[in-house]
Amino acid sequence: MRDVARVAGVSVATVSRALSRPDDVKAETLERVLSIVKETGYRSNQMAVQFRTGTSRSIMVLVSDITNAFYAEFFKGIEQYARSKGYVLLIGDTSEEAASERVYFDMLTSNKADGLLWNVDGIPTGYFQADDRSDLLDIPLVACNGIDDLDLPTVRIDNDLGGRLAAEHLLDLGHRRFAQVCGPLHHDSVKRRFDGFNLALRQAGIQVPDELTIPIKLGIDQGRRAAEDLLGLANRPTAVFVHNDATAIGMLHTFLKRGLSVPGDISVVGYDDMPYASAMTPELTTVRLPRRRWGAAACEMMIAVIEGKDIESREISIAPELKVRDSSGPPKA
Amino acid sequence: MRDVARVAGVSVATVSRALSRPDDVKAETLERVLSIVKETGYRSNQMAVQFRTGTSRSIMVLVSDITNAFYAEFFKGIEQYARSKGYVLLIGDTSEEAASERVYFDMLTSNKADGLLWNVDGIPTGYFQADDRSDLLDIPLVACNGIDDLDLPTVRIDNDLGGRLAAEHLLDLGHRRFAQVCGPLHHDSVKRRFDGFNLALRQAGIQVPDELTIPIKLGIDQGRRAAEDLLGLANRPTAVFVHNDATAIGMLHTFLKRGLSVPGDISVVGYDDMPYASAMTPELTTVRLPRRRWGAAACEMMIAVIEGKDIESREISIAPELKVRDSSGPPKA
């Protein structure tokens, strides 16, 4: 910058102004400085800028398992919005280990990132296991799932609605005996779709029997196992609501392998609408989550929080929608 | 830090040393300083550290489309290795637009990241369209695909082998009439699996006719379309090699929908081994890419380059392996 200043015959202050607040510089001077910047290929040292201004223009996004394809669209939404505002994404994978969470939280408290986008189920244990919980509220933090008794700005999916949509669809088709394969119930997102589903059934006077409520770690292989379990039952359900598509296709695969017809013998409704859902045979009926929009909205709130703008609403809820395809149909007569 | 120093009755230099090079501090002093650091909850300001040391300990990873689930495991491999070395991941999505590439490249030249991991097909156009190509070589840059006539440290998948594995498997099954659905042939990774496949066939005295070589943008929907095209042909192939699993499941879906049996009427071999491949019905035979290992290896080389260590080999090639499942079988008699 000093070199540019010298060549342009101005002070470094003027160069700095030309670059960051061009309006404060006389047009003529501005032009001269800018042309020399271009000529010399000068780029400001972002480390110095960040240090001086105390802002890194980067957002840390924490997920529990980056391997989960579910996050791909979510990241895209964040990335697009962030880039449009001049922010970069730092991505961290906690693997649900407190130690990893801690590493990433420390980056915040040590100014490596300006804010944290928390898309992990549950509370950030790694952080305030050792510290005071209230510290959390001082950090620019936006949650992407509800977090019990912690009043954080939140952008979440309306999972109650998601569960309800699945239930109503299956009820409409005439089903009366259901199974629900859900994730760990202490996760807010899981709990809500669970409740939404059950509530809708209850309103129709139906309850899912305990042996047909199957809480597992979600995933393809776990889905296979859950399907086997279901097949072992005497009185099978005619429809299953599965808490994500990965698990649903594992189940679907097992059902078909064991000679069942879907939806003839059993209807399957997934959750997420992953790209492969529509390429299954039969095509998977599922609850579609607008993941990209979710990411963008979360990022928008994140930046608002970082920049201290006042937020209209501290809690945004994004509605999923039902995608009816071929894996659900009326029960056998 | 000054506060810690004061309380501990030492100079800031000693605090700094206690934190970064504990061996240079007397055990007794070290203990005292550290206990006060803990007590006060002091965290060093990483912006200042980065600024002063001129290193950000962050790695920029550029992909063409973060939405592609293919990258998930790749990121995981990078993240794990990076974190173990105290680096963070910056993730950028170029959407194959020169402007976006440029944004991210600028972050490097302006010290926002220490190095760039380039997992985009083709050369970084956005960067040296305007500048001199040789600049590229000054940046700590590791490519994850071969890049024509640019001698960059590279960690790539052995796609020649991948293509060959698919070909040999299908030849072994007795196939003689093939189709190949490939990505854009100007992409090195695509070209190589294309060549590997064709070379193996040629060695068996077989050639893929032009009308059965179908270069498209890869993806589920494009796979559906390619399948329709194939079905319209008079003299159908008995086997298809498809350049990724997403495209393969799109084709599979269409084949089944149109009443073909797979592999009875046509065998399908994919590429990647995405998690869903094993949950298709029939389960998808595919060429498995060890994506996590790939990411870790790439990250390892990246850090070696950043830290100026000498590298044993500037070009690492990772072998894929064939996963034989149910979508491939002998051709009809």
Place this chain on the structure above:
DNA sequence: GTGAAAGCGCTAACAA
């Protein structure tokens, strides 16, 4: 509209 100068928090060279 521009320049001089202080100083952000830290590290490292050098001195003691």
Place this chain on the structure above:
DNA sequence: TTGTTAGCGCTTTCAC
């Protein structure tokens, strides 16, 4: 082994 001190490159008051 520890302390003193210069200075990393920039932004921003304040004075002109």
